Amino acid sequence: MKTVVVTDIERAEASTVHSLGAHGVATVHEAMGRSGLVGATLRPIQDGVRIAGSAVTVLCWPGDNLMIHAAVEQCREGDVLVVTTTSPSLDGSFGELFATALQRRGVRGLVTTGGVRDTAELRAMGFPVWSAAVNAQGTVKATAGSVNVPVTVGGAVVRPGDVMVADDDGVLCVPRGAAGATLQAADARVAREAESRAAYRAGELSLDRNRLRGVLDALGVRYLTAAEYEADHGRD
Template identity: 70%
Template sequence: MTTPTNKVIVTDPPRADLGDVDTLAKFGVATVHEALGRSCYLGPGLRPIQDGARTGGSAVTVLCWPGDNLMIHAAVEQCRPGDLLVVTTTSPCTDGLFGELFATALAQRGVRGLVTTTGVRDVADLRAMGFPVWSAAVSAQGSVKATAGAVNVPIVVGGQVVRPGDAVLADDDGVVCVPRERIAEALTASQARLEKEEAARAAFRQGQLGLDRYRLRATLADLGVEYVSAAEHPERQR
């Protein structure tokens, strides 16, 4: 795993197929996460600065030092159309390491968005230009450009390993990272889950209860849950 002593920029890593990434993104973060056995989720700490954005891309990873965005500058050069930048730091940092100028440079290169465990700023400008961002904080705190880190190496975000070229999907529900070798599995499992949800949706519209559709009455009984009237309940008699 990457440590602060690694000072490297890896060029031209293998990338996820963008057609597959686009198909996965259409399923949505929650569906893909559930379809893969409730895995690959990067945690509730990454929140969108905008509403309604849904995107996916091939990860370009960045490891910075706290308060220092030098390696983001280095990463811009490594980005291609269809990429999604994923940034973290060697220790926790909520400073505004990313803003509108970075987004302008990345948009010009066809980058689809940013996921960062740090803070971002210029959020009004980012929203106006339609550059989607998922971050841990919004902060006007500035940064320096003085310490070497790494680009396109494995990093850890929300307890999950994100490798360059993995499929990163993001929407209003958060962010998931699907390893390249699991993309085919994710496509099949997500389609199956979507069909299952569509069947359940149709049943609920007809009035069926989740208790019956998912056979949860037996679960309640096995757990010792009883049905009693309000008149019979002990609390009623106090």
């Protein structure tokens, strides 16, 4: 593995990142054709927080957080730190001191396939984290890794400068080059959902609005009265 720190990554437009974050993970995921999710193994340590930012990626060795120290210098306002390891590790490689340094630089949060500690302090200071574990086990600072290289986070490949969206529903990666088109698709989806919401409040059924009665019929689903069902199946 080559050990490098890439210093001049490109980022998506700040306004696009902000708008994607406002839509949230589920909406953007659907707008992307149900792609981009990192998976269900990363969960927030807090509730009710939604963020979006440009990915600064970190590849560490298991049980070693040296490259997180190197990554702090590469972070700027509006970024999200994305940390993973060369092989699975749930050690607590991140805590309140890292968050203090990152918060000072305007970093919006952490996404990590590893563990975090000092979670009470992280929540108190308002530094959002999505992690695979909460673990007090500490780490060393002894092995070189890389900063701002492509990494794999669960089911997604995250490249430096990609847009990370995270909330109570999970974490999503939007490729930087697709951010604008994804935002347009998300805007359109939100508009359609607003129309559906108004229709449901007025009493319309989703079966009718989404033309699903024909789907049920094509799949052989029958509507029976209770008497007809009992005549067909009897009592269990």
